[in-house]
Amino acid sequence: xxxxxxxxxxxxxxxxxxxxxxxxxxxxxxxxxxxxxxxxxxxxxxxxxxxxxxxxxxxxxxxxxxxxxxxxxxxxxxxxxxxxxxxxxxxxxxxxxxxxxxxxxxxxxxxxxxxxxxxxxxxxxxxxxxxxxxxxxxxxxxxxxxxxxxxxxxxxxxxxxxxxxxxxxxxxxxxxxxxxxxxxxxxxxxxxxxxxxxxxxxxxxxxxxxxxxxxxxxxxxxxxxxxxxxxxxxxxxxxxxxxxxxxxxxxxxxxxxxxxxxxxxxxxxxxxxxxxxxxxxxxxxxxxxxxxxxxxxxxxxxxxxxxxxxxxxxxxxxxxxxxxxxxxxxxxxxxxxxxxxxxxxxxxxxxxxxxxxxxxxxxxxxxxxxxxxxxxxxxxxxxxxxxxxxxxxxxxxxxxxxxxxxxxxxxxxxxxxxxxxxxxxxxxxxxxxxxxxxxxxxxxxxxxxxxxxxxxxxxxxxxxxxxxxxxxxxxxxxxxxxxxxxxxxxxxxxxxxxxxxxxxxxxxxxxxx
Numbered sequence: 464x465x466x467x468x469x470x471x472x473x474x475x476x477x478x479x480x481x482x483x484x485x486x487x488x489x490x491x492x493x494x495x496x497x498x499x500x501x502x503x504x505x506x507x508x509x510x511x512x513x514x515x516x517x518x519x520x521x522x523x524x525x526x527x528x529x530x531x532x533x534x535x536x537x538x539x540x541x542x543x544x545x546x547x548x549x550x551x552x553x554x555x556x557x558x559x560x561x562x563x564x565x566x567x568x569x570x571x572x573x574x575x576x577x578x579x580x581x582x583x584x585x586x587x588x589x590x591x592x593x594x595x596x597x598x599x600x601x602x603x604x605x606x607x608x609x610x611x612x613x614x615x616x617x618x619x620x621x622x623x624x625x626x627x628x629x630x631x632x633x634x635x636x637x638x639x640x641x642x643x644x645x646x647x648x649x650x651x652x653x654x655x656x657x658x659x660x661x662x663x664x665x666x667x668x669x670x671x672x673x674x675x676x677x678x679x680x681x682x683x684x685x686x687x688x689x690x691x692x693x694x695x696x697x698x699x700x701x702x703x704x705x706x707x708x709x710x711x712x713x714x715x716x717x718x719x720x721x722x723x724x725x726x727x728x729x730x731x732x733x734x735x736x737x738x739x740x741x742x743x744x745x746x747x748x749x750x751x752x753x754x755x756x757x758x759x760x761x762x763x764x765x766x767x768x769x770x771x772x773x774x775x776x777x778x779x780x781x782x783x784x785x786x787x788x789x790x791x792x793x794x795x796x797x798x799x800x801x802x803x804x805x806x807x808x809x810x811x812x813x814x815x816x817x818x819x820x821x822x823x824x825x826x827x828x829x830x831x832x833x834x835x836x837x838x839x840x841x842x843x844x845x846x847x848x849x850x851x852x853x854x855x856x857x858x859x860x861x862x863x864x865x866x867x868x869x870x871x872x873x874x875x876x877x878x879x880x881x882x883x884x885x886x887x888x889x890x891x892x893x894x895x896x897x898x899x900x901x902x903x904x905x906x907x908x909x910x911x912x913x914x915x916x917x918x919x920x921x922x923x924x925x926x927x928x929x930x931x932x933x934x935x936x937x938x939x940x941x942x943x944x945x946x947x948x949x950x951x952x953x954x955x956x957x958x959x960x961x962x963x964x965x966x967x968x969x970x971x972x973x974x975x976x
Contacts (some may be wrong), residue, residue, distance in 0.1 A: 525585060527579065531607060534735070542570030543577040543589035543601040544631070548735050550609070550686075556872040560686055560735055566713055568688065569613060569733065570631045571601065597625050609736030610746065615729040617720065625720050630731070632690050633681060633703070633714030652714050654679040655749045656694075663752050666703050666714075673698035673716055681714065684738075685870045689750060690716060691732040698729075735779065737870040740767060756864055763861045767869055780884055781877025784862075784946050788953040795854055799961055808843040815841075855954070859947075866944040886947030887911050901939055901948040906937030908955035912962070916955055 526546070527538045535557065537547040544567035549557040561568045572591065580600070581588035588602040597619035604612040619625055633652065652666040654676035664676075673679070674696045680689035692698050697719055704713040718729055734750065736742075742752040756763040766787065773783035792799070815837055823830040837843075866872055866885055876882040880890055882900075890900035910933040940948060 466964050492757065525576075527582065529584075529587065529959050531588060531605070533607075533609070536605075538603070539567060540577050540589065542567055542573035542575065542631075543591070544568060544570030544573065550736055552737075552874055556874075558686070560688060566631055566633065568632060568735075570963050571599065571615065571628055572626075573631065577601070596620055596623050599628070605620070608707040609742075610732060610734045613733060614730045615718070615731070616726070617728075618726050621725060623724060624722065628720065629702075629715040630690070630718065631713060631715045632679070632688060632733075650681060650683045650780050652679065652701075653682045653750065653753060654701065663676065666701065668702045670702040673701050676701070678748060678750065679714075679716065679751060680734075680750075682738075685873055687734065687738050687743075687750070687753050689734040689753075691734070691748060692716075693730040693732065713882050737873075738868075738941060739870045741762065741771075752849055755868055757860075759864065761856060762857065763865045766861050767865050767871065770865070779877065780875040781881065781949060782944065783947050784789065784884070784952055788950050789957075791858060792954065792957045796961075798854060799958065805843065808841065810845060812837060858890055859951070861945070863947050866946040872944075872946060877945070881945050884949075885944050887942050888945040888948070899945075901945050902937050902940045902950065905940060905955065906933045908952055908959065909933035909936055911953055912959050 525540045529536045529538070533551050535547070536545060536551045538544070539546050545561055546560055546566065546567045548561045549559045552558055567573060575591050577589035577591045579587070580590045581602070585605045586602065587605075588600065589601045590598065592598045597617065600616045600618075602614040602616070604614065606612075615629075615630075617625065617630075644695065654664050654666065654671075655678050656664045656675055657677045658660060658675040673692070676695065678689050678691040679701055680687050682688075699717040699719045702715050702717065720727070734743075734746075738754050740751050740754055743753070769787060770780065770783050773786050774780050777783055777786070817834045819837065820830065823833060869885070871884045873883065875884050877884060881888045887899045888901045889899060891898040903928045910930070913929045913933060940951070
């Protein structure tokens, strides 16, 4: 029996490791990381564009709308920039990632009005010529995915000094649904440092040299607006301005313009889309490191990939979470059985403990010695029941981090009223209060689990604390992701069943001391 059990555990671990290391990553529809200006693109005469078959619309003189299957973008002639960029999410809803018209995304000289010199289904080109004799042309090369390119070309005479060019990217990201008020507070500017730390760096109230960074981004929980210069040394500084200590007002990238040149081009790739881990990883730009998986990153990614694997088979992330929870419970079953046996043993020796406590109630030192003798003679570890709980903590935290930060789980439902596993279940939504049923069910399950445990405890103070714990956990978990609560409920059910069967199996026997 033991041989079969060990073989099952080993084969399960091997199977999960196989899924993690050998199942191919999610493939996506995207263009190459490098985008070049395409001189062969079909240009449309703007005056005749109203009869074009492309998904391009001239809203009015200042705005142009371009649509694809996964995004809708509105460009403006002012600053040759983007004032709205909505992406289509898995549930069919559209989420706008560009926050403000007053500080449009990718603007250069936002007060200047460019003219449109070219327009096609995947390219839009703007141009501005100054009275001082310098010219700037901005060409957006659009892909079928989330990664695109901006080409900035300048022309000037050698004796002309151009004003400082600053590319604004700080106005992107407007993200949340019913918690939209939090979006601006959770948005931050980050960069991947290629010079020093080789890690993600969060910018505060200062500027830094752009050449130090592989990419710079405005980052939120589920979305990212990243700019990736093809030649970082062509750019000077990243500058950050805040409205207050938390809210980003503006962030821009300044461009180096040598005085002795007449023409120069700058190429910048930019990503506007979701923080799907394996999607971002496929670009080989370290963009996936913008997802905060914490200190248990490797374990979180392992669980995420396993969850995605089961979802491919089942087609439901809720059931996939339950299957993973069951697998985890099977893998830790030996420890859980040992814990449950320890609880049962503690229950069995309670009459002996009570008699010793009564006998030596006025002699605490002798009482401790006698209790240790009881535990030793009965071969009982009073702390043995805590081991599975300690083991569950990193698993719990990994689930919490994954469900809170993984875009893959966003808008993914389970059954009935649970429409988004990354959010509280919101069984009843009131204007002033959300009644979440899952945390309540979890609290009830914890109460019964603690009731079984407290039967092995004689101290009344400890008993009261154990009964209070379900209430504390219910309140604490009230606004947690529903996927995490499902994991905890299934875990509680397993623990209750194991404790019940062990307590039935164990006969109450006493050994003479």
